[in-house]
Amino acid sequence: xxxxxxxxxxxxxxxxxxxxxxxxxxxxxxxxxxxxxxxxxxxxxxxxxxxxxxxxxxxxxxxxxxxxxxxxxxxxxxxxxxxxxxxxxxxxxxxxxxxxxxxxxxxxxxxxxxxxxxxxxxxxxxxxxxxxxxxxxxxxxxxxxxxxxxxxxxxxxxxxxxxxxxxxxxxxxxxxxxxxxxxxxxxxxxxxxxxxxxxxxxxxxxxxxxxxxxxxxxxxxxxxxxxxxxxxxxxxxxxxxxxxxxxxxxxxxxxxxxxxxxxxxxxxxxxxxxxxxxxxxxxxxxxxxxxxxxxxxxxxxxxxxxxxxxxxxxx
Numbered sequence: 001x002x003x004x005x006x007x008x009x010x011x012x013x014x015x016x017x018x019x020x021x022x023x024x025x026x027x028x029x030x031x032x033x034x035x036x037x038x039x040x041x042x043x044x045x046x047x048x049x050x051x052x053x054x055x056x057x058x059x060x061x062x063x064x065x066x067x068x069x070x071x072x073x074x075x076x077x078x079x080x081x082x083x084x085x086x087x088x089x090x091x092x093x094x095x096x097x098x099x100x101x102x103x104x105x106x107x108x109x110x111x112x113x114x115x116x117x118x119x120x121x122x123x124x125x126x127x128x129x130x131x132x133x134x135x136x137x138x139x140x141x142x143x144x145x146x147x148x149x150x151x152x153x154x155x156x157x158x159x160x161x162x163x164x165x166x167x168x169x170x171x172x173x174x175x176x177x178x179x180x181x182x183x184x185x186x187x188x189x190x191x192x193x194x195x196x197x198x199x200x201x202x203x204x205x206x207x208x209x210x211x212x213x214x215x216x217x218x219x220x221x222x223x224x225x226x227x228x229x230x231x232x233x234x235x236x237x238x239x240x241x242x243x244x245x246x247x248x249x250x251x252x253x254x255x256x257x258x259x260x261x262x263x264x265x266x267x268x269x270x271x272x273x274x275x276x277x278x279x280x281x282x283x284x285x286x287x288x289x290x291x292x293x294x295x296x297x298x299x300x301x302x303x304x305x306x307x308x309x310x311x312x313x314x315x
Contacts, residue, residue, distance in 0.1 A: 033090035033120070034064040035283055038080050040096045042069045045230070045258040046275050050095050050125060053279025061287055063090065074107070081111050085118045091286035093279075095125040097173035105130060112136040121289060123282045128172050129298050137289070138298045139282045143173050146271035146303030147180025148187075150225050150253045153269070153305055155188040158314030159223035159251060165210050165235060166199050166227045174199070177227050177255065195219050202227060207234025215242050222250060222314050229254035229261045229270055236264065247312035257306055266309035274301050 001009075012018070035058040039047050051067055058065040066084070070077045077094075084092045092115055098104060108130050112122040116135040124130070129138045154162050164181050167174025178197075185192055196219065200206035207226055214221065215238065224239075226232030232254035239250050246252050246266060254261060257272035281299060 033088045034058075034066050035286070036066045036068065036080070036084040036087075036089045036092045037279075038068045038070060038077060038084075038092060038094050040070055040072050042067060045260075046228075046256050046273065047095055049275035050279040053276035053281075054093060054283055055279075056276070057280040057283035061283070063283075063287070078107075081115070085115055085120060088118070089115075089120050091121045091123050091283065093123045093125050093282045093286070094127065096127075097167070097171045098127060099170040100128055100172050101170070108136065109134050121286045123286050125278055125282045126173065136297070137282070137285050139278055139285065139301070140299070141273050141278060141301045142303045143176035144180040144183070146255060146273070146305070147177040147225075147227075148184045149180075149303070149305040150255060150269075150271050151181045151184035152188065153307070153311065154223040154225060154251060154253060155184060155190060157223075157251065157311055160190060160314070161193065161196060161221045161223070163196050163211070163214055163219070163221040163224045164198060164227070165207055165224060165231050166197070167202050169199050174202075174227060181225060196221060200231075202231055204230050204234040204237075207231035208238045209234070211235040211238035212241070215239075215244075223311070224250060224252045226252065226254045229256045229258045229268060232268060232270070233260075233264070247310050251311040251314075253311060261306075262308065264310075269308045269310045270306055272304045272306045274303075277301060 035054060037051055037054045041047065042051065055065045068080050070080065081092055112135045115122050122136040124136060124138045126140060127138065128140065130136050151162060166178050182192065198210045200210055211224065211234065224235050226235050232252055236246060236252060239246055244250050252268065254268050254270035257270045261268040261270050278301060285296065285299065
């Protein structure tokens with residue numbers, strides 16, 4: 001159009017504070033869909049780092065990222081996935097461990113097919129793969145290998161009785177970490193002791209209560225493997241309350257390597273999970289597929305044992 005006409009139009013845009021109707025623009029295919037991140041709880045230190053990775057990768061590719069929480073409510077998760085489908089999201093990334101029963105698999109298959117029909121992609125982050133043929137991408141990390149490294153580190157240091165503060169039975173990440181703990185016991189020829197194998201929530205309170213209960217029950221152990229750093233924080237409090245020093249009296253290993261782990265006294269030996277890289281990889285795989293690049297449907301990232309000051313050789 002003529003320059004004068006354009007100036008008049010833009011002056012009207014400014015004076016009316018006009019904005020483009022993104023929904024209409026999305027229908028025309030002229031706007032890039034956002035990346036939606038759906039998680040149980042946005043306040044958890046590890047999941048917050050996944051969100052950071054998603055936002056970084058989405059931003060670097062010119063995409064808006066949306067973060068939503070479900071508080072474990074499957075109906076809210078259903079509603080959010082449908083809303084993101086209506087919003088033409090490029091991908092919906094579901095984060096966090098879950099109970100992987102038949103009902104879960106049916107629900108995820110439904111999400112994947114509904115999103116695929118709308119040109120979107122379901123990405124499961126930190127969750128196990130779905131049955132073959134389901135149109136979804138999985139980005140996971142090596143829970144089992146990390147738990148093996150943590151337990152083996154304690155056994156190699158001469159500890160023969162390791163109290164395991166695992167997660168809830170049935171949850172995917174907790175089950176894998178439990179298997180890693182058992183693998184290490186077998187690899188080092190150590191007998192399994194039921195009284196040393198505990199389950200509970202990945203919370204500070206749970207770590208504190210389970211450690212205190214083991215001490216009061218007279219369970220003998222010289223080391224603790226906490227299924228998460230937050231659980232380890234509770235275990236540390238219970239040990240100190242009982243007059244035990246870490247690592248002089250009891251050694252302690254965590255899992256996750258959340259930011260505060262290095263700042264504890266003593267600094268916590270733990271398993272590092274690449275949470276930000278999980279988020280970045282989830283977005284990268286989804287958007288690469290969107291533009292027709294070949295992508296893996298299942299990627300497993302490695303974990304790494306970070307040795308600090310909370311483990312001592314058993315006397």
